[in-house]
Amino acid sequence: MSSKAALRYAKAVFALGRESQELPALRMELNGLADLLAENPNLRDVLLTPLHPADERKAVLRGLARQASFSSTLQKFAAYLIDRRRLIDLPEIVHEFNRLADENDGLLTAQVRSASPLDEDREQRLQRALSDRTGRRVRLEVELDPSLIGGAIATVGDLVIDGSLRTQLSQLRANLMKGS
Numbered sequence: 001m002s003s004k005a006a007l008r009y010a011k012a013v014f015a016l017g018r019e020s021q022e023l024p025a026l027r028m029e030l031n032g033l034a035d036l037l038a039e040n041p042n043l044r045d046v047l048l049t050p051l052h053p054a055d056e057r058k059a060v061l062r063g064l065a066r067q068a069s070f071s072s073t074l075q076k077f078a079a080y081l082i083d084r085r086r087l088i089d090l091p092e093i094v095h096e097f098n099r100l101a102d103e104n105d106g107l108l109t110a111q112v113r114s115a116s117p118l119d120e121d122r123e124q125r126l127q128r129a130l131s132d133r134t135g136r137r138v139r140l141e142v143e144l145d146p147s148l149i150g151g152a153i154a155t156v157g158d159l160v161i162d163g164s165l166r167t168q169l170s171q172l173r174a175n176l177m178k179g180s
Contacts, residue, residue, distance in 0.1 A: 006089045010096030013077050018104070020073060027101050029074045034094040036064070048088050057082050107137045110156040115148040115165065130156055 017026035037044045043064070047057050058079050065075045081087040102109060110130050112118075118126065123140060130138040134156055145153075150165030 003089065003092060005086065006092035007096045009081070009086060009089065009093045010100060013073075013093070014097055014100045014104075016073055016077070022071065022073065023101060023104070025071065026073060027098065029068075029070050030090075030094050030097055032068060033070070033074065033078065034090050036068070037090060047082070050085065054082055057087075102139070107139055108134055108156050109139050109141055110154050112140050112142045112152055112154045113145040113148060113164075114142055114152040115144075115146055115150045117144065118142055118152070126152070126154065130154060130161075133161075134159065 013026070013030070014023075017023040020026075037047065043060075046052055046060050061078050061082065062075065064070075065078075070078075078087065078090075081090065081093075086093075099109070108130075110127075112126065118140075123142070127138055127140055130140075138156060140154075148164040148166050149169070151163045151168070153164050153167075154161045
């Protein structure tokens with residue numbers, strides 16, 4: 001779950017990207033910067049630690065931006081995050097930005113909890129069923145949850161489809177108890 005601040009910053013940079021018609025490129029750059037910070041603890045420490053003055057952190061960022069050929073939009077946005085001490089929220093901001101970009105492209109992400117790994121055929125059938133149900137393209141993010149015993153639970157926005165064996169057993173138990 002992302003913070004309200006991360007969502008606010010994601011919406012702002014998303015609006016800038018859409019306004020300048022560079023959404024796909026900006027998306028790649030944001031993901032690239034987030035990956036760089038995740039993969040390089042020294043870089044992360046330099047850019048995120050307030051012990052280093054903001055001007056030094058922005059100078060490091062400018063050098064990084066030159067090497068990675070980041071756009072001026074991303075450079076200004078990241079510098080702004082440094083000034084606001086919000087660069088630490090970059091992973092959440094990127095997550096929200098990607099969600100907004102997917103939404104803009106008509107793509108929904110379904111969170112799927114499954115008792116066992118889904119083979120390609122089952123994944124495609126679930127994806128088609130969710131697309132038919134929502135009227136939009138759907139991408140699946142599958143997470144294993146052995147506590148479900150069998151089956152899966154899919155969540156797309158407010159829509160929850162519970163096909164887990166645990167739920168089916170609970171419903172059967174409830175029906176049997178009514179009949180007693």
